[in-house]
Amino acid sequence: MYTRPLARLIEELQRLPGIGAKTAQRLALHLINRPVTEIEALAQALLEAKQTVKHCSICFNWSAEDPCEICRSPQRDPSLWCVVAEVKDLIALERTREFKGRYHVLGGLISPMNGIGVDQLHIRELVARVAQEKPRELIFAISPSVEGEVTMHVIKDFLKQVSPTLYMTRLAFGLPMGSELEYADEVTLARALEARREL
Amino acid sequence: MYTRPLARLIEELQRLPGIGAKTAQRLALHLINRPVTEIEALAQALLEAKQTVKHCSICFNWSAEDPCEICRSPQRDPSLWCVVAEVKDLIALERTREFKGRYHVLGGLISPMNGIGVDQLHIRELVARVAQEKPRELIFAISPSVEGEVTMHVIKDFLKQVSPTLYMTRLAFGLPMGSELEYADEVTLARALEARREL
Numbered sequence: 253m254y255t256r257p258l259a260r261l262i263e264e265l266q267r268l269p270g271i272g273a274k275t276a277q278r279l280a281l282h283l284i285n286r287p288v289t290e291i292e293a294l295a296q297a298l299l300e301a302k303q304t305v306k307h308c309s310i311c312f313n314w315s316a317e318d319p320c321e322i323c324r325s326p327q328r329d330p331s332l333w334c335v336v337a338e339v340k341d342l343i344a345l346e347r348t349r350e351f352k353g354r355y356h357v358l359g360g361l362i363s364p365m366n367g368i369g370v371d372q373l374h375i376r377e378l379v380a381r382v383a384q385e386k387p388r389e390l391i392f393a394i395s396p397s398v399e400g401e402v403t404m405h406v407i408k409d410f411l412k413q414v415s416p417t418l419y420m421t422r423l424a425f426g427l428p429m430g431s432e433l434e435y436a437d438e439v440t441l442a443r444a445l446e447a448r449r450e451l
Numbered sequence: 452m453y454t455r456p457l458a459r460l461i462e463e464l465q466r467l468p469g470i471g472a473k474t475a476q477r478l479a480l481h482l483i484n485r486p487v488t489e490i491e492a493l494a495q496a497l498l499e500a501k502q503t504v505k506h507c508s509i510c511f512n513w514s515a516e517d518p519c520e521i522c523r524s525p526q527r528d529p530s531l532w533c534v535v536a537e538v539k540d541l542i543a544l545e546r547t548r549e550f551k552g553r554y555h556v557l558g559g560l561i562s563p564m565n566g567i568g569v570d571q572l573h574i575r576e577l578v579a580r581v582a583q584e585k586p587r588e589l590i591f592a593i594s595p596s597v598e599g600e601v602t603m604h605v606i607k608d609f610l611k612q613v614s615p616t617l618y619m620t621r622l623a624f625g626l627p628m629g630s631e632l633e634y635a636d637e638v639t640l641a642r643a644l645e646a647r648r649e650l
Contacts, residue, residue, distance in 0.1 A: 253545045255514040261500040264493045269481050270474065281539050282468050283497065284504055284513055291501040294463045295494040298482065301460040302490040305483055314483055315454040340480050346452045 312357040312374050314339050322354060329353040331388035337361050345393055361399035362406060375407055383414040392422040457483065511556035511573050513538050521553060528552040530587035536560050544592055560598035561605060574606055582613040591621040
């Protein structure tokens with residue numbers, strides 16, 4: 253149906269998450285219609301990003317520089333850290349413009365079913381970093397899923413050993429802003445009630 | 452928020468149709484995590500498709516060869532042609548496996564509002580091709596929109612001059628398969644009634 257190089261492009265596009273056969277075909281037919289400069293810009297952006305963007309050796313954020321922009325910034329509080337599962341969570345926090353500390357990206361969550369244990373994540377690096385840099389507070393900004401809870405507690409136990417006085421916190425539970433109370437699940441509602449604040 | 456090469460990749464991905472800011476970010480963070488061979492394969496597929504896939508000089512289908520696979524195939528009826536607006540329409544017809552003739556891709560539809568007239572489309576090439584090859588039948592597989600109707604009638608008038616006996620047809624109107632009669636719009640229903648067939 254498609255001439256071979258077009259079929260190959262469709263196949264490659266289909267590997268992308270959330271891109272099915274139909275979307276891949278639409279994208280390929282769109283791309284083939286664009287000026288060659290535009291295609292080259294996309295191909296080059298892909299290659300350059302892959303070649304130059306590496307993990308920050310301190311916090312494991314993605315960065316073209318090492319240490320990353322956040323670890324190097326003198327405007328960031330070096331004693332307040334946020335522990336996140338993935339770089340996308342770091343991005344979500346940066347988007348709030350509320351957090352002015354540093355990060356530590358774990359690279360995932362503990363999940364024995366998927367063969368992800370302590371050694372597949374950047375947990376030992378976090379422990380060593382805490383022992384050396386002695387931050388004041390560590391905020392766990394981790395999803396309250398089974399994997400998230402397990403990961404937080406495993407890390408907490410490790411850190412208690414190297415830094416017994418470290419202040420560790422987690423994100424608050426409660427109603428999402430703009431949500432309807434009647435649609436909140438019971439656990440969320442119970443947690444929001446428990447953590448009620450003075451008005 | 453994003454290190455520069457990643458920001459650039461996100462920007463390039465966002466140019467794609469149907470890819471918004473969120474999806475572009477998700478795709479970029481996914482891609483940066485993939486092995487370098489996978490990124491190179493995608494970049495190369497893009498460049499190779501753009502470099503090698505051209506319009507067939509006969510029917511204007513996209514092809515890495517000229518004439519295209521369909522124009523060269525001895526299994527296709529050379530006297531039955533289907534006129535389509537875009538290559539994606541040709542693909543849709545090929546998917547039915549019902550049409551065994553050849554094609555002519557116009558490259559769009561007449562749309563004075565968007566500055567697309569007879570000369571922006573492959574209409575003169577169609578007229579010349581009909582005059583020379585004298586097909587038996589021409590099927591217009593064109594969307595029944597205002598632009599589609601105008602385009603069909605303009606082409607019909609041109610072709611009547613060079614080939615007064617050419618048999619020209621258009622796709623049938625009717626209910627889409629699997630649709631609910633009660634939801635069909637009145638025009639479709641009226642056309643389906645008018646074109647009723649013996650059971």
